[in-house]
Amino acid sequence: MEHVHLAVEEEDLYSGYNDYNPTFDSEELENDVGFLQAVRTSHGRRPPMTAKFPGTAIGARPLASSFGSRIPMVSSMGRPMTGAVQDGAARPMTAVRAAGYTSTLTRGTNFDPLGQSRGPAPPLETRSEDTPEEKIKILEKKVNDLLEESCMAQSMGAIQLALEKAKEAGRKERILVRQREHNGNADINVDLTYSVLLNLANQYANNEMYPDALRSYQVIVKNKMFSNAGRLKVNMANIYFKQKNYPKAIKFYRMALDQISNAHKEMRIKIMQNIGVVFVRIGQYSDAITSFEHIMSESPNIKTGFNLILCYYAIGDKERMKKAFQKLISVPLGIDDEDKYIPSNDDTESNMVIEAIKNDKLHQMERNLKVLAEKYIMTSAKLIAPAIETSFATGFDWCVDMVKSSQYVELANDLEINKAITYLRQKDFNQAVETLKTFEKKDSRVKSAAATNLSFLCFLEKDYDQADRYSDLAMNADRYNPAALINKGNTVFVKQDYEKAAEFYKEALRNDSSCTEALYNLGLTYKKLSRLEDALDCFLKLHAILRNSSQVMYQLAHLYELLEDPQQAIEWLIQVISVTPTDPHALAKLGELHDSEGDKSQAFQYYYESFRYFPSNIDVIEWLGAYYIETQFCEKAIQYFERATLIQPTQVKWQLMVASCYRRSGNYQKALDTYKDIHSKFPENVECLRFLVRLCTDMGLKEVQEYATKLKKVEKMKELREQRVKSGREGSGRGRREGSAGSADSSHSSSSTKGERLSAKMRSLPSSAEPYEASSPKEIDASYVDPLGPQMERPKTGARRRVDDDDFADEELGDDLLPE
Numbered sequence: 092m093e094h095v096h097l098a099v100e101e102e103d104l105y106s107g108y109n110d111y112n113p114t115f116d117s118e119e120l121e122n123d124v125g126f127l128q129a130v131r132t133s134h135g136r137r138p139p140m141t142a143k144f145p146g147t148a149i150g151a152r153p154l155a156s157s158f159g160s161r162i163p164m165v166s167s168m169g170r171p172m173t174g175a176v177q178d179g180a181a182r183p184m185t186a187v188r189a190a191g192y193t194s195t196l197t198r199g200t201n202f203d204p205l206g207q208s209r210g211p212a213p214p215l216e217t218r219s220e221d222t223p224e225e226k227i228k229i230l231e232k233k234v235n236d237l238l239e240e241s242c243m244a245q246s247m248g249a250i251q252l253a254l255e256k257a258k259e260a261g262r263k264e265r266i267l268v269r270q271r272e273h274n275g276n277a278d279i280n281v282d283l284t285y286s287v288l289l290n291l292a293n294q295y296a297n298n299e300m301y302p303d304a305l306r307s308y309q310v311i312v313k314n315k316m317f318s319n320a321g322r323l324k325v326n327m328a329n330i331y332f333k334q335k336n337y338p339k340a341i342k343f344y345r346m347a348l349d350q351i352s353n354a355h356k357e358m359r360i361k362i363m364q365n366i367g368v369v370f371v372r373i374g375q376y377s378d379a380i381t382s383f384e385h386i387m388s389e390s391p392n393i394k395t396g397f398n399l400i401l402c403y404y405a406i407g408d409k410e411r412m413k414k415a416f417q418k419l420i421s422v423p424l425g426i427d428d429e430d431k432y433i434p435s436n437d438d439t440e441s442n443m444v445i446e447a448i449k450n451d452k453l454h455q456m457e458r459n460l461k462v463l464a465e466k467y468i469m470t471s472a473k474l475i476a477p478a479i480e481t482s483f484a485t486g487f488d489w490c491v492d493m494v495k496s497s498q499y500v501e502l503a504n505d506l507e508i509n510k511a512i513t514y515l516r517q518k519d520f521n522q523a524v525e526t527l528k529t530f531e532k533k534d535s536r537v538k539s540a541a542a543t544n545l546s547f548l549c550f551l552e553k554d555y556d557q558a559d560r561y562s563d564l565a566m567n568a569d570r571y572n573p574a575a576l577i578n579k580g581n582t583v584f585v586k587q588d589y590e591k592a593a594e595f596y597k598e599a600l601r602n603d604s605s606c607t608e609a610l611y612n613l614g615l616t617y618k619k620l621s622r623l624e625d626a627l628d629c630f631l632k633l634h635a636i637l638r639n640s641s642q643v644m645y646q647l648a649h650l651y652e653l654l655e656d657p658q659q660a661i662e663w664l665i666q667v668i669s670v671t672p673t674d675p676h677a678l679a680k681l682g683e684l685h686d687s688e689g690d691k692s693q694a695f696q697y698y699y700e701s702f703r704y705f706p707s708n709i710d711v712i713e714w715l716g717a718y719y720i721e722t723q724f725c726e727k728a729i730q731y732f733e734r735a736t737l738i739q740p741t742q743v744k745w746q747l748m749v750a751s752c753y754r755r756s757g758n759y760q761k762a763l764d765t766y767k768d769i770h771s772k773f774p775e776n777v778e779c780l781r782f783l784v785r786l787c788t789d790m791g792l793k794e795v796q797e798y799a800t801k802l803k804k805v806e807k808m809k810e811l812r813e814q815r816v817k818s819g820r821e822g823s824g825r826g827r828r829e830g831s832a833g834s835a836d837s838s839h840s841s842s843s844t845k846g847e848r849l850s851a852k853m854r855s856l857p858s859s860a861e862p863y864e865a866s867s868p869k870e871i872d873a874s875y876v877d878p879l880g881p882q883m884e885r886p887k888t889g890a891r892r893r894v895d896d897d898d899f900a901d902e903e904l905g906d907d908l909l910p911e
Contacts, residue, residue: 223270223274223276226270227267227270227271227274227276230263230266230267230270231267231280231283233263234260234263234264234267234283234287235283237256237257237259237260237263238256238257238260238286238287238290240256241253241254241256241257241260241290241294242290244256245293245294245297250294250297250298251298253294253297254294254295254297254298254300257287257290257291257293257294258291260287260290260291261287261288261291264283264284264287267280267283268284279316281316281317285311285317285320288307288310288311289311289323291307292304292307292308292311292323292326293326295307296326296329296330301330301333301334304326304330305327305330308323308324308326308327308330309327311323312324312327321346321347321350321351322347322350322351322358323347324343324344324346324347324350325343325344325347325362325365327343328340328341328342328343328344328347328365329365331343332365332369337369337372337373338373340369341366341369341370344362344365344366344369345366347362348362348363348366356389356390357390360386360389360390363382363385363386364382364383364386364394364395364398366382367379367382367383367386367395367398368398370382371398371401371402376402376405376406377406379398379402380399380402380403380406383395383398383399383402384399387399387418391418391422391423392422393419393422393424393460393463393464393467394467396415396418396419396422396467397419397467397470397471399415399418399419400412400415400416400419400471400474400475401474403415404474404475404478407478409478409479412475412478412479413475413479413489416471416472416475416490416493417493419467419468419471420468420493420494420497420498420499421497422464424460424461424464424498426457426460426461433445434446464499465499465502468494468499468502469502469505469506469509472487472490472494472506472509473509473513475490476489476490476510476513483510483513484510487506487507487509487510487513490506491503491506491507494506504530504537507526507529507530508527508530508537508540508541508544510526511523511524511526511527511541511544512544514526515548520548520552523548524545524548527541527542527544527545527548528541528545529541530542538564538565538568538569539565539566539568539569539572539575540565540572542561542562542564542565542568542575543561543562543565543572543574543575543578545557545561546558546559546560546561546562546564546565546575546578546579546582547578549561550578550581550582555582555585555586558578558581558582559579559582559583561578562575562578562579562581562582563579565578566579571602572602573599573600573602573603573606573609574599576595576596576598576599576602576609577595577596577599577606577608577609577612579595580592580593580594580595580596580599580609580612580616581612583595584612584615584616587619589616589619589620590620592612592616593613593616593617593620596609596610596612596613596616597609597613600613605636607633607636607637610629610632610633610636611629611630611633611642611643613629614626614629614630614633614646615646617629618646618650618653623650623653623654626646626650627647627650627651627654630643630646630647630650631647634647639670640670641667641670641671641674641677644663644664644666644667644670645663645664645667645677647663648660648661648663648664648667648680651663652684657684657687657688660684661681661684661685664677664680664681664684665681668681673704674704675700675701675702675704675705675708675711676701676705676708678697678698678700678701678704679697679698679701679708679710679711681697682694682695682696682697682698682701682711682714685697686714691718695715695718698711698714698715698718699715702715706734707738709735709738709739712731712732712734712735712738713731713735715728715731716728716731716732716735716748719731720752720755725752725753725755725756726752726756728748728752729749729752729753732745732746732748732749732752733745733749735748736749743769743772743773743776743778743779746765746768746769746772747769747776747778747779747782749765750762750765750766750769750782753765754782754786759786759789759790762782762786763783763786763787763790766779766782766783766786767783770783770798774801774805775805775808776805777802777805777806777809780798780801780802780805781802783798784798784799784802
C-alpha cells in the first residue's frame with residue numbers, strides 16, 4: 092500500500108476542455124464595442140447575403156453538437172454567419188484558390204485541381220514579323236550570318252566565295268540602314284556598319300582587287316563615326332607597297348604612325364619596320380638605316396638586325412657591319428632552355444607534363460624562332476666575312492670568335508664548315524680539305540659532317556679509296572647520318588659491288604625515309620642487278636615525292652623500255668618533255684621509240700625537234716638523212732649529210748652520202764665533182780673509185796681509163812693486205828684465234844649498236860643495180876663506229892646532258908651532301 096498514491100482533490104482531470112477562444116463567444120458580442128462599431132458603419136451598405144454565393148469548405152458543414160443536428164448559427168443581428176449555407180450554395184473562397192479550388196465549383200463537382208477536364212491549353216500566340224522592329228532584327232541577323240560565312244570562307248581559302256558573301260552583307264546592311272530611316276529610327280548600329288565595310292575591303296585586297304579595296308578603306312577612314320579608323324591606313328599602305336607605289340606607301344605608313352599613340356609600342360615598331368623595308372626597296376639606305384637603328388635601340392629583334400646588316404653592307408661600312416653583327420647575336424629570343432624538356436627519372440607527374448608540352452604549338456614556335464635566328468646569323472656571317480677584312484678567311488675567323496662568345500656557340504662549327512665550302516666555290520680544294528680535316532677531333536656531329544664533305548670531295552676527284560676512308564669515319568662518328576651512308580654506298584657502287592651498295596642505301600632510307608638521293612641510287616643499283624621491277628618501284632615512289640623531276644621520269648621511261656613496254660615508255664618521255672621541252676636527247680628517244688613502233692611521221696617530228704635544239708647529234712642527223720632518202724627527197728638529205736661531214740670530217744661515209752644524193756637527184760656534174768674531191772682526200776677508197784668509173788663511163792669522159800687503172804691497183808693492194816692478215820692469223824694458235832675473234836665480235840656488237848640499226852635502215856632503202864647501192868650497206872657498217880658509244884652510255888655534256896644510269900652513278904650520287 093505504500094506504493095499506492097491517491098488522487099489529490101485539487102487536481103481536475105478534465106480541466107481545459109471547455110476553454111475556447113473568446114473571439115468565438117457569440118454571447119458576449121453585444122458587449123464587444125469593436126464589433127458593434129463595425130456593424131453600424133458597414134452593414135447598411137453591404138448587399139444582402141443570398142444563397143447564390145458559393146460557400147467555403149467550412150460553410151458547407153453546419154455547426155452542430157454531438158447531441159443534435161447540424162443547425163447553422165445566426166448572428167445576433169439576423170445576418171448569416173460567414174460559414175452559413177443558403178440554398179445549397181457555398182460561399183466564395185480565396186484563401187485556398189492556389190490549391191485548385193475556384194469560385195465556379197459548386198457542391199457535387201469532381202475534384203480537378205489541375206484543370207485536366209478543360210482539355211489542352213491553347214497554343215501560344217506567334218509574334219508578328221510585320222512589325223518594323225522585327226524586320227530590323229531579322230535583317231541584322233542576316234547581315235551577321237553573311238559576315239560570319241565570309242570570314243569562314245576566307246579561312247578555308249575560298250577567297251572568291253568570301254568576296255561574294257562580303258558583297259551580299261554590304262547590300263543587306265544598306266537595306267537595313269534605309270529601313271531604320273524609313274521607320275524614323277535614327278539609331279545606327281555603328282559596329283555592324285564598320286564590320287561590313289572592313290570585311291569587304293579585306294576581301295577585295297585578298298582577291299587583289301586593289302582599287303576597290305582602297306575605296307572601301309577610304310570610306311572607313313573618312314567617316315568620323317568610326318573611332319581608331321586611322322589605323323587602317325596601314326592596310327592602305329600595304330596595298331600601295333604591293334602595287335610598288337613606294338612613295339605613297341611611305342606616306343600612308345607615316346600617317347598611320349602619327350595616329351597611333353605611344354601606348355601601342357609594338358604596333359609602332361612594326362610600322363617603322365615596314366617604312367625601313369620600303370626605303371630599302373627604293374634604294375634609300377640611309378633612311379632605312381635610321382628606321383632600323385631606332386627599332387634596335389627601342390625593341391631589338393632578329394629581322395630588323397638582319398636588315399640593318401644588309402643596309403650597312405649595301406653602303407660598304409665595315410665597322411658598322413661589325414657592330415650590327417654584334418647586336419644581331421645579342422638579341423634576346425625569350426626562349427627557355429631546351430634542358431627543361433628533358434624528363435627526370437624521379438617525378439612521374441612532371442615527366443608526364445614534360446611529355447605533353449614537348450611538341451606542343453608553343454614549343455614548335457620556339458624552335459622555329461631559333462631556327463630563323465640561326466639562319467639569319469649564318470647568312471649574315473657568310474655575307475660580311477669577305478667584306479669586313481682583307482680576306483674572307485680572316486672575316487670568317489672574326490665571325491666565329493664573335494659567335495663563340497654569344498648564346499649561339501653551336502653555330503661556330505657550322506661557320507667553319509661554311510668556310511670550307513667557300514673555299515670550294517673559289518676552287519681552292521686544298522684549303523677546303525685542310526679546313527675540314529681540322530674537325531676530325533671535334534665532337535661527333537661536327538666530325539660526321541666534315542667527314543661526309545671530305546668523302547664527297549674525294550669521290551668527285553675519283554679518289555675512291557680516300558672517299559671510302561672518310562665515309563667510314565663519318566659513319567663511325569654518326570651511324571644515323573644518311574649522307575654518310577650514301578657516300579659509303581657510292582664508293583661500293585663504283586667497285587661494282589651492287590648488293591652491298593643496296594644495303595647501305597636501304598640503311599640510309601631506314602634512318603631518313605625522305606632521303607631522295609638514297610632512293611634514287613637504290614633504283615640505279617637495282618637496274619644494275621637486273622631487278623627491273625624493284626627499280627621501277629623505287630622510281631615510282633620517288634616520282635610521288637619529286638613530281639617534276641625529269642631525271643626520275645626518264646629513268647621510268649627507260650625501265651619500261653627495258654621491260655618491253657614501249658607505250659608506257661613513250662608516255663613517260665612525253666611527261667619528260669612537258670617539264671623540259673628543250674631536251675634534245677629525250678626528243679630523240681621519243682623519235683626512236685616511235686620509229687620502232689612503225690610511226691615514221693611522229694618519229695620524224697620528234698627527231699626534227701631534237702635536231703633544232705641540238706644540231707650536232709650525229710645519230711639524229713643520220714636518221715633524218717636516211718628518212719629523206721627513203722621518202723625520195725634526196726635534195727633535203729644533202730644538208731644533213733653535209734653537217735655530218737663538218738662534225739666528222741675524217742669519216743668518208745658522209746661525203747659519199749652527199750655525192751650519192753647528188754647522183755640520185757640527177758645532178759651528175761655535182762656528184763662527179765664531189766667524188767673527185769673525196770678521191771683527193773681518200774685516194775685508196777674503193778667505193779669512190781667505182782663511182783668515178785661509173786659516172787665517167789655514163790658521161791663519156793676521158794678520165795675513165797685513169798680511174799679504172801687506179802681502181803685495179805687499189806683492189807690489188809687490198810687483196811694483198813687481206814692475204815697478209817690471213818697468213819698472220821694462221822700462224823697463231825686456234826684457241827687464241829677463236830678467243831680474239833669472240834672478243835672482237837663482242838666489242839663490235841657492244842660499241843656499234845647505232846651503226847647496226849642504221850645499217851638496217853640503209854638496207855631497207857630501195858635497191859638498185861648500181862655498184863654503190865649493192866655494196867654500200869656492208870661497207871658503211873664496217874667502217875662506221877660511233878665514237879660516243881651506245882646512246883644509253885653517253886655521258887652528259889654541258890647544258891645538253893642526258894639522263895642515264897651510269898652518269899648518275901658517277902656524278903649524281905649524293906649530289907647534295909654539301910650543305911647549302
